[in-house]
Every structure is written in C-alpha cells, then in structure tokens.
Amino acid sequence: MEDVTRRHNEKKKRIKAARDKMMKEKNKEKGLVIVLTGPGKGKSSSGFGMVMRCIAHGMPCAVVQFIKGDREIGEKTFLRDRFASECKFFVSGEGFTWETQDRERDIAAARNGWQIAKEQILDPEIQFVLLDEINIALRYDYLDVHEVVEFLLEQKPHMTHVCLTGRNAKPELLEVADLVTEMTLVKHPFRDGIKPQKGVEF
Amino acid sequence: MEDVTRRHNEKKKRIKAARDKMMKEKNKEKGLVIVLTGPGKGKSSSGFGMVMRCIAHGMPCAVVQFIKGDREIGEKTFLRDRFASECKFFVSGEGFTWETQDRERDIAAARNGWQIAKEQILDPEIQFVLLDEINIALRYDYLDVHEVVEFLLEQKPHMTHVCLTGRNAKPELLEVADLVTEMTLVKHPFRDGIKPQKGVEF
Numbered sequence: 484m485e486d487v488t489r490r491h492n493e494k495k496k497r498i499k500a501a502r503d504k505m506m507k508e509k510n511k512e513k514g515l516v517i518v519l520t521g522p523g524k525g526k527s528s529s530g531f532g533m534v535m536r537c538i539a540h541g542m543p544c545a546v547v548q549f550i551k552g553d554r555e556i557g558e559k560t561f562l563r564d565r566f567a568s569e570c571k572f573f574v575s576g577e578g579f580t581w582e583t584q585d586r587e588r589d590i591a592a593a594r595n596g597w598q599i600a601k602e603q604i605l606d607p608e609i610q611f612v613l614l615d616e617i618n619i620a621l622r623y624d625y626l627d628v629h630e631v632v633e634f635l636l637e638q639k640p641h642m643t644h645v646c647l648t649g650r651n652a653k654p655e656l657l658e659v660a661d662l663v664t665e666m667t668l669v670k671h672p673f674r675d676g677i678k679p680q681k682g683v684e685f
Numbered sequence: 686m687e688d689v690t691r692r693h694n695e696k697k698k699r700i701k702a703a704r705d706k707m708m709k710e711k712n713k714e715k716g717l718v719i720v721l722t723g724p725g726k727g728k729s730s731s732g733f734g735m736v737m738r739c740i741a742h743g744m745p746c747a748v749v750q751f752i753k754g755d756r757e758i759g760e761k762t763f764l765r766d767r768f769a770s771e772c773k774f775f776v777s778g779e780g781f782t783w784e785t786q787d788r789e790r791d792i793a794a795a796r797n798g799w800q801i802a803k804e805q806i807l808d809p810e811i812q813f814v815l816l817d818e819i820n821i822a823l824r825y826d827y828l829d830v831h832e833v834v835e836f837l838l839e840q841k842p843h844m845t846h847v848c849l850t851g852r853n854a855k856p857e858l859l860e861v862a863d864l865v866t867e868m869t870l871v872k873h874p875f876r877d878g879i880k881p882q883k884g885v886e887f
Contacts, residue, residue, distance in 0.1 A: 485751065492787060492788060495788075509875060509881070513874065513882070515885060523866035523868075525731035525734075526825065529730040532733035532737070533884060535733055535757030536758075536760055536887065537765070537884035538759075539759035557740075560733070561738070562739045562741075611884055616799070657872070661872065663870075663871035666725075666748075666867075669867050670862060671863055673711060675713070677713045677715050677863070680717060682813055685738065
C-alpha cells in the first residue's frame with residue numbers, strides 16, 4: 484500500500500474510533516428548538532428539507548408561514564397538493580412587510596399565525612412545526628419575543644421539534660434554542676442583476 | 686392614525702419603492718451554481734428544500750449523494766419512493782469518510798459519482814442537480830477541483846442549476862459560484878449530549 488494511503492487510512496481509523504466514542508455518549512432524545520437565521524440563502528429551504536425528512540419518517544408536521552403571504556411558492560403548492568394529510572399548511576402573513584405597508588394588519592396577521600402555531604405545537608400528533616419567517620414578525624415586535632420564548636420553554640411538548648426561521652433572530656430566542664445556524668451571505672446573484680429563480684428562491 | 690404607525694407605514698412605502706425599482710433591474714435569468722458550505726446545520730436540508738420547490742414547479746431534478754452512503758436517510762426514502770419520475774437519485778459514497786477507512790475505495794466512489802453528476806448536468810431534461818456532500822470529496826482530493834470548476838464553467842447548460850453542498854468548500858469553487866451561503870454553527874445540540882434526531886438530522 485502506498486505510504487500516503489496507509490497514513491490516510493490510519494488517520495481515518497483514529498477519527499472513527501473517536502467519533503464512535505462520542506456518538507455513544509450522545510444518547511439523549513429531545514424535541515429541538517431550531518433557529519435558522521442570518522442574511523444568507525437557505526433558511527426556509529432548510530426548514531422545508533426537514534419537513535421532507537419528517538414526512539419520510541412518518542412524522543406528522545405543520546407549517547405556519549408568517550410573512551411570505553399568499554404568493555404561489557413551490558413549497559406551499561407541493562405540500563398542500565400532495566401531502567395535505569402528512570403536513571398541515573397555514574399562511575398568516577400577507578406578503579413581505581414592505582408589500583403591506585400597514586402595521587396594524589401585519590400585527591393582526593402575526594398574532595393570528597402565533598395562535599395557530601401554539602395549537603399545532605400543543606397537538607400531540609404533530610412532531611415537527613416549522614414557523615417560517617417568524618423572526619421577521621418578532622423583529623418588528625408584531626409578536627412579543629418573551630411570550631414566544633416562555634411558550635417554547637414551558638408548554639412545548641418534550642419530543643416536539645419547532646423550527647423558527649428568518650433573519651435577525653432575537654437574542655432571547657437564541658438563548659433558549661438547542662440548535663442555531665446563522666446563514667452567512669458570501670455571494671448572492673442579486674448583485675449581478677439576476678432575478679429570483681424558480682425552484683431556487685421560491 | 687397613531688404617530689408610530691404612520692411613521693412605520695411611510696418608511697415601509699419608501700422601502701417598497703426602492704425595492705420595486707431594484708427588482709425591475711433584476712431581470713436576468715441564469716442557471717445558478719449554488720454552494721452551501723460551513724460547519725452549521727442546514728446545507729443538505731436546504732438543498733433538498735430546493736428539490737422540493739423544483740418538483741412543485743415541474744422542473745425535473747437529479748441528486749447525487751457523494752458521501753452519506755447507503756444509510757436509510759429520510760430524503761432518499763422520500764424521493765426514491767414517491768418521486769422517482771420527478772427526481773433521479775444516485776448514491777456514490779459508502780458512508781462518511783471516517784466510516785470507510787479506505788482511500789482507494791473513497792476515490793473510486795467519488796469518481797463514479799462525478800461521472801454520474803456530469804451526465805445529469807448535461808441531460809437537457811434536468812433543470813436542477815444537487816451534488817450532496819461533494820465538497821468533502823473535493824476537500825480530500827478524491828476529485829480534482831479544477832476539473833469540476835472547468836466543467837461547471839464550460840459545459841453546464843446555461844439554464845441548469847447545480848447545487849454543491851458540504852463543509853470546507855474550496856476557494857476555486859467559491860470563485861465560480863453565483864450564490865454562496867456559509868452555514869455558521871452558533872449552537873448545536875451535540876454539545877449537550879443529544880443524539881442526531883430523526884427528521885432533523887437525517
């Protein structure tokens with residue numbers, strides 16, 4: 484065997500041993516509070532990728548879209564048309580906030596969405612709840628972050644996963660989350676005059 | 686109307702005008718090279734979220750999994766069982782590299798995956814190709830990054846999207862990408878002894 488190959492294989496063996504040991508210690512189960520934030524692309528699409536995984540495992544899901552509104556976006560069509568019994572889909576927002584220009588209406592929509600969200604999280608059948616773009620509603624104080632955090636800490640069933648997306652997640656929410664990813668924008672085609680692409684952005 | 690509400694609405698109106706103008710200038714269409722990298726959670730799940738969007742829009746897809754191997758992961762079951770005609774699914778890797786401990790076999794698997802990937806990208810029917818975890822194969826030089834970059838620049842059909850995931854993406858790849866997100870790990874439940882959760886991690 485070549486020297487480089489042998490060294491590579493030995494190194495891999497050590498990594499595997501360390502990893503096996505680590506994985507043995509990771510034995511707790513818990514419904515996670517997942518926050519996907521940051522300005523980069525991939526927050527909602529990652530949330531919907533997890534919904535796909537849950538459906539595959541027979542875990543009933545619910546999605547509440549807080550801000551994106553009633554545009555005909557791919558994930559909504561997909562889940563509503565084909566997976567209505569596996570994943571409940573609710574839309575509370577009426578479009579991005581810059582489209583509505585009506586703070587009172589935005590607040591009413593956000594509060595309505597949060598009401599639905601609580602019901603879905605409390606539903607013992609539901610195992611994964613995606614609160615898409617809720618961070619925008621929290622950021623503009625359409626919803627009180629303390630109310631949301633308190634509910635997640637005190638009323639979320641132990642094994643239910645809740646995923647909250649949207650940029651500018653509040654520190655209070657990050658504090659109670661189990662898993663946080665910040666999507667950092669390194670490059671975006673907008674800068675080169677390319678419009679949002681079907682299948683990629685919506 | 687309250688003062689704060691009026692000021693909010695006026696600000697929103699200005700943002701909307703600026704945004705409408707900007708969106709008018711974003712009128713180019715292009716098949717994107719998308720790179721999702723970084724140590725945080727959400728790279729593969731975001732890739733699969735885009736596959737979901739593409740299927741919803743009737744855009745045929747292909748997935749090549751380079752490293753994750755033949756584990757029964759949710760996204761594979763989901764796409765193979767339910768969307769075989771909308772999304773072709775190929776597995777080239779035999780597990781994470783620390784599982785295989787055999788560099789020659791890893792290289793052979795990666796080269797096989799890249800061969801399939803090229804065929805799928807060149808297929809005029811296919812509109813979105815997800816090369817899941819290919820960055821790992823590139824990082825360990827199982828594949829030559831220059832060969833991959835050259836192919837993307839010179840042979841990828843203009844309107845085909847290609848999404849490449851995996852941590853430690855090479856600078857040469859970032860250079861030619863249209864869209865790059867770095868998934869930054871802020872918090873991960875592994876640290877608290879929680880094992881990978883079904884529906885969330887696989």
